[in-house]
Amino acid sequence: MHWIKAFHIIFMVTWFSGLFYLPRLFVYHAMATDRIGIDRFKMMERKLYYGIATPGAVFTILFGAWLISFNPQGYMQAMWLNLKLGLVALTVIYHIYLGFLLYAFKIDRNKHGHVFYRMLNEVPIVFLVGIVILVVVKPFSG
Numbered sequence: 001m002h003w004i005k006a007f008h009i010i011f012m013v014t015w016f017s018g019l020f021y022l023p024r025l026f027v028y029h030a031m032a033t034d035r036i037g038i039d040r041f042k043m044m045e046r047k048l049y050y051g052i053a054t055p056g057a058v059f060t061i062l063f064g065a066w067l068i069s070f071n072p073q074g075y076m077q078a079m080w081l082n083l084k085l086g087l088v089a090l091t092v093i094y095h096i097y098l099g100f101l102l103y104a105f106k107i108d109r110n111k112h113g114h115v116f117y118r119m120l121n122e123v124p125i126v127f128l129v130g131i132v133i134l135v136v137v138k139p140f141s142g
Helices: 002-031 035-069 072-076 079-106 114-120 123-137
Strands: none
Touching (some): 002 114, 072 079
């Protein structure tokens, strides 16, 4: 079980690295004006989203489900885990939203400025802080 937990954490870190860096790339992409720079950002964003963040998300969820499978009744009765899973669901929605933004950049239809992406870049920290506190502190567990 410790190996599974270790890989769950490793892939979570991988996933969140993508969630932190992709909006930062969007900031620079939104400010880019030259074709070479724009094309470079498109390539970097695609590789980060599909090569790092998405596999990180998939494996994080798979290893997390595996951990829950050891004691599904016990874990699913734990309020901290239900709250964590809610934050994970919001993180997945955020991840998918980044995919839509990636596609808009891909077809040169970005509708947002760099300030929007700077603010969007702060969203995953809220999820990360909440998830870590819930897992480590386990509030509401009696």
